[in-house]
Amino acid sequence: MNTLPHHLYIRCRDVLLRCSEFDSDYTLKAVFVTDDLSVLQSKLPSAFTKADRVDQGLAYLLEKQMSNRTPAILVFLRVLRDRYPYGDSLRDDLTHLYDATSHVLTHPGNCSRVNPVVSWVEEVAAYSVLERLLKSHNWKESDIETGRLLLQWAGHKAEQRGHLLNDDMEQLPDQALCTIDQLWQQYSNYRFGFSVQQKIWQSVNGNLEAFGDRVGWRILKTVRTEQGGWWLPKVIEEQRWEWVKHNNLTFDLKAPEGHLPFGSQKGVIWRVARGGLASLTARLTKD
Numbered sequence: 137m138n139t140l141p142h143h144l145y146i147r148c149r150d151v152l153l154r155c156s157e158f159d160s161d162y163t164l165k166a167v168f169v170t171d172d173l174s175v176l177q178s179k180l181p182s183a184f185t186k187a188d189r190v191d192q193g194l195a196y197l198l199e200k201q202m203s204n205r206t207p208a209i210l211v212f213l214r215v216l217r218d219r220y221p222y223g224d225s226l227r228d229d230l231t232h233l234y235d236a237t238s239h240v241l242t243h244p245g246n247c248s249r250v251n252p253v254v255s256w257v258e259e260v261a262a263y264s265v266l267e268r269l270l271k272s273h274n275w276k277e278s279d280i281e282t283g284r285l286l287l288q289w290a291g292h293k294a295e296q297r298g299h300l301l302n303d304d305m306e307q308l309p310d311q312a313l314c315t316i317d318q319l320w321q322q323y324s325n326y327r328f329g330f331s332v333q334q335k336i337w338q339s340v341n342g343n344l345e346a347f348g349d350r351v352g353w354r355i356l357k358t359v360r361t362e363q364g365g366w367w368l369p370k371v372i373e374e375q376r377w378e379w380v381k382h383n384n385l386t387f388d389l390k391a392p393e394g395h396l397p398f399g400s401q402k403g404v405i406w407r408v409a410r411g412g413l414a415s416l417t418a419r420l421t422k423d
Contacts, residue, residue, distance in 0.1 A: 138198045138207045138241055141315050144322075145194070148237065151229050152190045157216065159186060164193065167219070172211050176200060207241050210234065236322050263315060270323035275387035275396055282316055283399040299399075320397060327389060328396040336394045345377070351394040353380055 140148065157163050161182045168177035181196055183189035200208035213234040220227035266285065269278040287295045289312050290304040313330065320329035333351065340346035348354035354377050363370045385391070385398055 138201075138209060140198070140237065140240060141311075141318055144236055144240060144318065148194065148233055149190055151226070151233050152194070153186065154226060154229075155216065157219070158189045158193070161189070164189060167212070167216060170215055172202075172215055173208075175202075176208060210238055210241065213237060236318075239321070239326070240318065263319065266316065267319055267323075270319055273323070273389070275328075276385075278320075279382075279385075279387070279397050279399065282320075282397040285312065285316065286399065316397075324389060324396070327391075327393050329394075330397070333394040348379065350392065352386060352392040353395070353398070354378065355380055355384075 152158055157167050161180075165177055165180060168174060168180060176197075179196075181192040183192050194209070197209040197212050198207075202208055202211055213230060217227055217230035217234060220230065262285075266278060266281045269281055286300065286308060287298070289309060290300055290307045294300055294304045294307075317330040321331065326332065333347075336350050337347050340350060345354065356375055357378050359374050359376050361372050361374070363372055382398060386395060
């Protein structure tokens with residue numbers, strides 16, 4: 137069975153509730169008359185309400201694969217999208233939904249084990265602020281909110297301390313890490329997110345300085361110092377690598393890949409807890 141992380145399941149449900157094809161069993165079955173979906177039509181569940189039709193339809197599609205092993209939900213979203221004309225907002229939403237779902241199901245990792253139907257109301261409450269900020273491309277506030285959420289889930293001591301230690305990483309629930317990661321990827325066109333940082337970290341063999349250079353967290357600065365007495369002052373220029381502070385980050389999609397999330401003003405994850413990236417990488421790749 138294919139599964140979706142909470143936030144994506146909620147988004148999928150919301151978009152499908154706006155589609156007239158789910159108004160009745162008859163209109164929904166009409167989507168399945170195409171050659172691509174006809175094999176699934178006979179066992180398509182019936183429902184009395186639109187909401188139940190969406191929920192049961194999603195559950196049915198997530199269970200199925202086509203003969204070529206393509207997840208049925210992807211074929212359905214593509215066929216449904218093509219029923220709407222270009223310029224229609226629903227077509228745009230279905231296109232984005234298809235892309236996000238395809239990415240999750242073809243790059244599942246640890247996140248695919250998240251149950252998609254557990255308390256979606258609670259999920260909305262937990263991540264609604266972060267998703268709203270990311271959707272509006274307010275990268276700075278999104279980063280601060282990400283740090284706040286991670287500290288909250290790590291426990292009271294981490295919140296008081298203001299940053300994460302390696303031991304705190306083990307307290308973070310898989311669901312939280314995966315959901316935050318996928319939200320960042322989704323709204324940054326896969327430029328930002330933990331998984332993006334993880335790949336870069338692995339590509340530099342866990343070298344912190346090399347990682348900092350790649351993601352733009354270290355900058356080369358020219359430092360000028362005066363030497364000698366007042367009668368013969370001499371200015372010495374020296375170039376030094378320095379770790380950037382939160383306010384000096386590039387809160388823009390033009391930033392290097394993996395530049396965000398950083399983890400708020402205190403560098404919740406990486407800068408203060410130098411082992412944080414290695415710990416999180418282990419969490420995202422564990423069996």
